[in-house]
Amino acid sequence: MCGIAGIINLKEPIPLSTNSLGRMTSCLRHRGPNESGIYIDDWAGITQTRLSIIDLFEGTQPIHNENKNLWIVFNGEIYNYIELRRNLIENGHKFYTLTDTEVILHLYEDEKENCLNKLNGQFAFAIWNSITKEIFIARDRVGKKPLFYTIYKNQFYFASEIKAIFINNEISRNIDFISLNQIFTFWTTLPGRTIFKDIKELPAGYYIKLKKNLISINKYWDFEFANSNNEINYKIDDIAWFSKELILDAVNIRLRADVPVGCYLSGGLDSSGIAAIVKKNFNNELRTFGIRFEEKDFDEGEYQREMVSNLNVNHSEIFATNKKIGELLPEVIWHCEIPLLRLSPVPLFMLSKLVHQNGFRVVLTGEGADEIFGGYNIFKETLIRAFWSKFPNSNMRPRLLERLYPYIFKDPKSRASLKSFFKLGIENPNDPFFSHIVRWQNTSRIKRFFSEDISNAYQGYDPYLELKEILPKDYFNWDSLSKAQYLEMKIFLSNYLLSSQGDRVAMAHSLEIRMPYLDYRLIEFLGKVPSYFKIRGLNEKFILKKVYKDIIPQNILERPKHPYRAPIRNSLLKNNLKYVDEYLSEESIKKLNLFNHVMVTKLKQKLSQQNEASEFDNMALVGILSSQILSNIFIENFHSKLIKPETFNITFDRRTLIESEATAITTK
């Protein structure tokens, strides 16, 4: 788990600046504080800063093959590297480290891009061929590890985080208004885009091949679902048994590390199940970590305590006060590099700090279970709305929504009107976005806050059309739950949860998170399981509950689902936060010209005066404030010159053309 970066000449050998590469690497130091290295020749410079987890003493990157013509920098973990290594040795490969990094390199030597199909893990890596002048860059199937790139004046820049690219002052830093539109629709950008105009993200499940100025970007994997013709025909008990075996193995291989591995424990089904499996099967000394909230509505302490007592684990927790959540938002935006519509990443940022302070570099989490086993309310909402759409005038069918959202239906006064809210699109159940249209249309209302210039800039742009273009052909043959799962995983999981609530806030404190539920074997298996096994009636995650039936307490198994959220209005507007007033001031709003200052002032007034804030108003507040913060820290006041170049622990310098500027590289 690390940070990687590089600059590749596309047209001719231009002297590469080790100073630039050193400063790019320095920006990523939080991702890999243990050591760093660089390979540089006349065409390419690639660097890595390392969080050592496997082969702590000999794994310094870049790593090369036997002939020293292939060089790799790698961020992530390959969990099946032991088995792959054995096969490669049998095939005659010679290893000089015990790392998974070297396994990728030799596998690539043998199989080129097909090597990706054999890797089970989370990764973003770059392999430079110094003979053919070709670079191969790939990202894991689901998007657990980030990789950004841009092309400027015949040079290709890539890095694990955008700030490392921006450290090169010549790269322009501008907000992409289309991306802003997407974030205020889908809660994140669509695959490939970032909030910045000239910076692209390599989508999950894709690789890049780049040889001089020939670039190709290809997909090697995607989420797939079966239809009635090709779904598996197992009994439910067999499906649960098979799922359990896959989860056990996914956990087992994710415990491979030369450092201790802990677990996040929220008190929900997913993380409780993982912690129980680890404790009962693999590690009796398990350490767990959890979040507590000052506000009761958000706190799951009761269930955490129950699990801690049941498993008898050594548990540590952070206490997320509203004030602390509010104070930390700017720092979290610095790490997430995207506007947010909720504050949920902030407590996770606090939690990773606690874990780091306890001397841990790796934790397992329950991320991904809701997506693959069918746990989210939006899935059940889709099933209810599909059921309702068959008799749109029914009064009884929409009342099922009351069971789903008891907290918003708690006031009987709103019942009839809420029906109208959820009725949006009900007449067209075959719409490809039937499952998400209510959520997206509601979120899109925030775009009314955009300034006139921003609204004009994307006029005529339809985010749904762009999304339609990336849907796989088979999508239209899937049932409504599978479609909803695909959208949720392709957009929200890959581009928001795994980054802003995953890698970015964990790596901010040099912590690697590993997600057993997102083992591709489990994803692929569940993609073939008929939807009616996933949600029975309105009983979500039916299969997973069967898996854990004898493993975790009944109370945890049957508890109502508690969405993980963090308080917004009380965190941002009730703690006299100076930065909030500054960023939402008329002067600041006018200066950045992203939003209409009159509307923003009215929103702030309304939220300050009322006792309770609506979901929409809260979302608008975070969206506007985080966009303002992001524009300020990455565009207006980006202090690139203040970052000093990395002092590398290892250097492979094969240049014949030497830059004129002074370098700051030391050689081991």
Added chain:
Amino acid sequence: MEQIENLKNFVVNNFLFGKSNLLDFDTDFFEKGIIDSTGILELVCYVEETFNITVKDEEIIPENFSSLTKLNNYINQKLNHISEVIKKCAV
């Protein structure tokens, strides 16, 4: 006319944050995404407090609360009903 303008001002200020060009008297609050699931309760509270009327649960239906015109008509009916009751009591 003044009453419906006041209603419009409330909706514009609270749900559209001043953007009045998005709202006509007949614009459907739900179809156009002007009021969401929680916003309807804010509107009901405003109507009850401003016009000193009690809104019954069964009256909070799209026929009464989905546009300014419908809301205005509903309030007028309620107020008329109250004044008739008062007259009868006086007689």
